[in-house]
Amino acid sequence: MSSLQGGAPVLEVEDLSVTFQRKGEKPTRAVDGVSFSVAPGETVGLVGESGCGKSVTSLAIMGLLPSRGVKVGGSVRLEGEELIGAGSRKLRSLRGAHMAMVFQDPLSSLNPTVQIGTQVTEVLLEHRDMSKAEAAAEAVTLLDRVGIPDPRRRLKEYPHQLSGGMRQRALIAMALACSPRLLIADEPTTALDVTIQAQILELLKELVVDTGTALVMITHDLGVVAGLCDRVHVMYSGKIIETADRHELFARPRQPYTGGLLASVPRLDAGRGTPLTPIRGSARDAIPWAEGCAFAPRCDNAQDDCLTEVSGSVVPLAYDGPGRELRCRHPLEHPTAPSGATALGAPR
Amino acid sequence: MGDVKRRRIDELAARAGQVPEGEGGVSLTRSAFRRLRRDPVAIIGAVIVVTFLLVALFAPWLAPRDPLAQTLLSQIRPGLIPGSQEGFPLGVDNLGRDLLSRLIYGSRQSLMIGVVSTVLGVAAGMALGIIAGAFGGWVDTVVMRFVDILLSIPGLLMAISISVLLGQNQYALMIAIAVTQVPIFARLLRGSMLVQRGSDYALAARALGIRKRRIVFGHVLPNSLSPVIVQATLSLATAIIEAAALSFLGLGDPDLARPEWGAMLANAQAFLSVRPELAVYPALCIIVVALGFTLLGESLREALDPKFRR
Numbered sequence: 001m002s003s004l005q006g007g008a009p010v011l012e013v014e015d016l017s018v019t020f021q022r023k024g025e026k027p028t029r030a031v032d033g034v035s036f037s038v039a040p041g042e043t044v045g046l047v048g049e050s051g052c053g054k055s056v057t058s059l060a061i062m063g064l065l066p067s068r069g070v071k072v073g074g075s076v077r078l079e080g081e082e083l084i085g086a087g088s089r090k091l092r093s094l095r096g097a098h099m100a101m102v103f104q105d106p107l108s109s110l111n112p113t114v115q116i117g118t119q120v121t122e123v124l125l126e127h128r129d130m131s132k133a134e135a136a137a138e139a140v141t142l143l144d145r146v147g148i149p150d151p152r153r154r155l156k157e158y159p160h161q162l163s164g165g166m167r168q169r170a171l172i173a174m175a176l177a178c179s180p181r182l183l184i185a186d187e188p189t190t191a192l193d194v195t196i197q198a199q200i201l202e203l204l205k206e207l208v209v210d211t212g213t214a215l216v217m218i219t220h221d222l223g224v225v226a227g228l229c230d231r232v233h234v235m236y237s238g239k240i241i242e243t244a245d246r247h248e249l250f251a252r253p254r255q256p257y258t259g260g261l262l263a264s265v266p267r268l269d270a271g272r273g274t275p276l277t278p279i280r281g282s283a284r285d286a287i288p289w290a291e292g293c294a295f296a297p298r299c300d301n302a303q304d305d306c307l308t309e310v311s312g313s314v315v316p317l318a319y320d321g322p323g324r325e326l327r328c329r330h331p332l333e334h335p336t337a338p339s340g341a342t343a344l345g346a347p348r
Numbered sequence: 349m350g351d352v353k354r355r356r357i358d359e360l361a362a363r364a365g366q367v368p369e370g371e372g373g374v375s376l377t378r379s380a381f382r383r384l385r386r387d388p389v390a391i392i393g394a395v396i397v398v399t400f401l402l403v404a405l406f407a408p409w410l411a412p413r414d415p416l417a418q419t420l421l422s423q424i425r426p427g428l429i430p431g432s433q434e435g436f437p438l439g440v441d442n443l444g445r446d447l448l449s450r451l452i453y454g455s456r457q458s459l460m461i462g463v464v465s466t467v468l469g470v471a472a473g474m475a476l477g478i479i480a481g482a483f484g485g486w487v488d489t490v491v492m493r494f495v496d497i498l499l500s501i502p503g504l505l506m507a508i509s510i511s512v513l514l515g516q517n518q519y520a521l522m523i524a525i526a527v528t529q530v531p532i533f534a535r536l537l538r539g540s541m542l543v544q545r546g547s548d549y550a551l552a553a554r555a556l557g558i559r560k561r562r563i564v565f566g567h568v569l570p571n572s573l574s575p576v577i578v579q580a581t582l583s584l585a586t587a588i589i590e591a592a593a594l595s596f597l598g599l600g601d602p603d604l605a606r607p608e609w610g611a612m613l614a615n616a617q618a619f620l621s622v623r624p625e626l627a628v629y630p631a632l633c634i635i636v637v638a639l640g641f642t643l644l645g646e647s648l649r650e651a652l653d654p655k656f657r658r
Contacts, residue, residue, distance in 0.1 A: 095554070096556035111571065
């Protein structure tokens with residue numbers, strides 16, 4: 001995979017922040033100073049639990065957040081072109097053509113009253129200079145490429161006649177119709193069962209390798225991360241708290257939150273009746289970043305200086321070895337170079 | 349050996365993959381229609397509606413007599429209006445006109461007023477609903493406040509004021525009834541468009557860079573229509589009743605000789621003690637037609653609503 005990587009990054013996100021402000025209410029900062037970049041052919045994972053801001057990040061990149069009551073700050077550059085503050089017409093012409101998105105629920109993301117074929121050709125007609133007949137022929141090729149058997153017949157069918165995996169394939173076909181440079185997949189396998197999940201991930205991996213598309217994978221599923229992502233950003237309460245290569249992250253998680261996530265994955269080789277090891281509390285226990293580490297209330301390593309009051313500064317995202325960044329004052333230690341298997345049971 | 353097994357499996361798989369019924373997909377509308385055909389209530393409603401439509405269409409051939417010709421005048425006396433007899437299955441009215449023929453011709457007026465006014469009401473209501481639902485924001489606010497004002501005036505009062513304003517003719521009557529229907533359809537369509545606009549597929553279409561106009565008319569509108577279709581069917585019943593009510597109040601067709609169920613009811617009022625049938629038959633017609641449209645509308649609702657799907 002890495003052979004295709006390199007060159008100028010397709011997507012550069014710098015200090016992105018999203019604030020929801022409703023009249024008469026306290027503003028909520030959903031995304032807070034997120035920075036990352038994605039190179040061609042690279043797969044970057046954004047990982048975190050519900051409400052950590054990963055989906056809002058993706059909507060902000062695509063320019064799909066409502067304009068009223070939402071403030072987006074920072075910079076998002078697609079192939080060097082600034083998207084934040086770009087006109088809606090400009091954004092619309094980029095969406096679908098240069099950047100595309102695959103959503104979580106394939107059934108509700110397809111229009112139930114319109115034939116699959118119409119929905120696929122619509123994208124082609126919008127962005128590519130094609131006649132209806134050319135678009136129809138291209139649609140067959142597209143469905144074929146994402147592994148839908150008998151594409152000619154499928155094009156005439158309605159979404160409810162397709163299986164879940166087939167629908168997600170159709171949506172991927174639509175997203176890839178104009179060979180975008182950037183594909184954002186927002187939990188694309190969450191609504192599918194496990195065997196189909198594997199197929200869809202395999203398909204995405206293949207397409208990324210074949211086309212050199214940059215892929216941003218948004219997920220809460222560490223299995224997906226392990227199978228697909230080159231680099232992983234772990235998000236918590238709107239901020240990136242740890243960045244590492246996939247192998248590094250699984251072998252030596254440094255943020256206690258990442259360690260907790262890895263430890264809480266149910267293991268097939270655990271004895272019967274072995275309790276799961278959850279992270280205590282819930283995401284709602286977070287404290288504002290300005291006051292201290294948002295994860296501190298749930299963290300076993302937390303000490304007094306995790307609070308801004310004591311340390312005098314907000315916990316920074318700092319260099320933590322080659323290719324790694326970490327936002328933590330008391331990270332997990334890995335004295336001996338452990339194998340991935342022991343790291344999963346890392347002391348918490 | 350293994351090869352044979354393999355071939356057998358492939359063969360079975362190929363057969364399972366075949367689709368027996370034609371090619372292409374089954375649209376939601378078509379499958380709704382299929383469900384409708386299996387629903388006895390829908391069939392009863394449809395039979396009633398179709399029967400009345402046919403009667404209205406073929407009135408000149410079905411009616412035994414001229415609805416305007418006065419006969420049996422010699423038998424009519426104060427306190428006596430002849431009932432059923434040879435050649436007059438339902439008897440005659442106070443002016444000696446054949447009641448059955450008048451009922452048959454009356455279906456033309458009632459159905460036409462009902463259908464035309466509902467079509468007008470649906471068209472105007474949908475236009476307002478689309479404007480409000482597609483643009484949102486202040487356009488939505490302005491349109492909906494206007495609709496609220498319309499809605500705050502009682503339907504019959506509004507219809508009466510409009511027919512008074514526009515003069516006493518049947519076009520005024522149709523417009524009057526149509527206006528009372530507008531707010532229902534505007535609200536219904538706007539509401540369901542707002543829901544659909546927030547749906548995942550609308551977001552997905554935006555994420556693919558599809559034009560707003562295309563999203564509104566190609567995606568949002570077709571998915572918002574089913575409550576409107578249902579309400580239109582139900583509104584036909586209301587429109588027919590309202591048309592009858594307005595004619596009963598004397599706001600209908602100024603040509604009193606032309607048969608119309610509401611006017612016939614009004615006319616029969618004076619003779620209720622002499623011959624109540626004069627009121628009963630037109631009233632029955634109104635009730636049965638309204639019932640037919642209501643049954644059809646209710647089963648349409650069930651057929652089109654995914655939640656009712658069995």
